[in-house]
């Protein structure tokens with residue numbers, strides 16, 4: 396094998412800017428896949444693209460990849476995979492999403508990759524019991540009640556004076572996050588956000604603007620992000636002159652810091668209400684309880700530093716779960732209802748499955764999780780939506796050692812050779828593109844671009860990739876979505892509840908497309924300035 400120190404052997408697009416390579420245009424790409432889909436068609440499922448400073452300083456080259464084998468590498472456990480999210484990934488403020496806040500007690504030590512790994516393992520171990528299948532069953536009635544509250548709200552307000560049989564336009568991106576925010580508050584922390592009741596909620600309004608300019612950042616912000624990633628520690632968190640006052644560099648930092656503060660205030664408030672004290676997190680939690688708040692509080696009380704989560708870490712985790720646990724499920728449900736609105740025949744099939752089960756139930760008895768899992772079309776529609784609309788459409792990884800990435804589908808090198816593997820150096824940036832992978836014709840068939848739940852009816856049992864349905868939508872391995880079972884059951888409960896009460900349709904002339912707005916959110920052609928919207932026509936059943 397030829398020794399390769401640069402990625403010159405890989406093909407890829409020419410840089411569109413001397414300074415920014417292709418990174419700025421990738422960041423400004425509003426429609427998901429608009430740039431990458433043609434690139435994948437030209438170069439295959441693995442190619443390189445220059446990032447900021449790549450052209451002049453040979454730094455920051457990116458490998459963009461949508462190959463089954465690289466996704467398989469993420470399936471592995473921590474010690475054997477070399478591909479990990481880098482602590483200072485994109486913007487360290489967003490470390491929050493990947494489970495911690497840079498300001499917690501370990502401070503800048505976390506920038507050391509091995510330390511980071513251990514921290515992640517410690518957090519994950521502490522939280523795992525709260526996300527077990529048996530624990531989640533206890534939330535089912537909450538999911539169902541919350542969906543019923545949404546249905547009642549629509550009946551009482553939107554349909555109040557609507558003549559029987561007429562439909563109303565309802566924007567799903569306005570309503571569904573309210574349900575999921577209320578659900579995460581109550582299930583995880585026994586806390587009422589009151590989002591469905593339109594109570595003034597600072598957290599909900601901070602969240603609404605959190606991703607405002609995450610994409611389409613200015614050149615200056617991009618430069619500062621890149622430089623900060625290369626500093627030994629990030630001044631946004633570690634001001635050498637005043638440790639209590641972070642250096643705020645951009646509008647983005649400011650917003651994320653506000654979110655952190657607001658969500659931690661909410662977390663403190665939750666703890667105070669639960670514990671009756673606001674000085675620390677001393678709580679006599681019920682020994683056996685495994686809800687998220689209890690497991691976090693208990694891990695705060697452990698003395699062993701290898702297992703303990705300190706106060707700041709507990710607050711960061713609570714903020715992470717509020718963020719990761721609601722908009723994600725709401726967006727996926729939005730896409731699901733959109734596809735069902737376009738395919739009324741599937742609404743009929745699914746309603747038939749639900750009605751058949753309801754007929755067997757006694758008065759007032761709702762569906763249980765076995766009922767949900769037993770419905771064939773119901774689950775196929777969910778899986779197909781997770782395939783077509785992976786709301787986290789790219790996973791950003793770095794190689795923490797020199798390694799070789801095998802490819803399941805060879806690509807042609809810049810020298811015309813067939814490449815079956817790619818040697819990478821420690822520190823190599825890798826963008827695993829789930830959106831493209833989930834639509835590869837070689838994997839999903841000629842109709843990969845079409846929403847067709849039937850494809851999941853024939854698939855043999857047994858997952859080989861990812862945590863659910865052979866999909867990478869919840870990622871894989873030790874970094875996979877800890878909340879996937881939670882999300883799935885919530886999706887099932889919302890879908891069954893809404894289809895029982897309403898029929899959905901959509902204006903056939905409305906052009907909806909997946910847009911990069913924090914998550915992959917729906918946008919409407921000509922109405923892009925409105926942000927994520929999904930106006931569906933909704934009709935009340937009986």
Ligand code: HEM
Nearest residue numbers: 494719720723724727787868869870874876877878881882
């Ligand atoms: C349909 C809904 C959801 C989708 C598609 C989704 C997707 C994902 C993905 C792709 C990741 C990995 C990101 C990466 O590796 O860079 C992730 C991580 C995570 N998710 Fe979800 N998620 C969903 C719902 C939830 C829910 C409901 C919760 C909590 C209740 C949650 C909590 C988390 C947490 C804490 C992580 C970080 C895990 C870690 O780093 O170990 N997610 N999610």
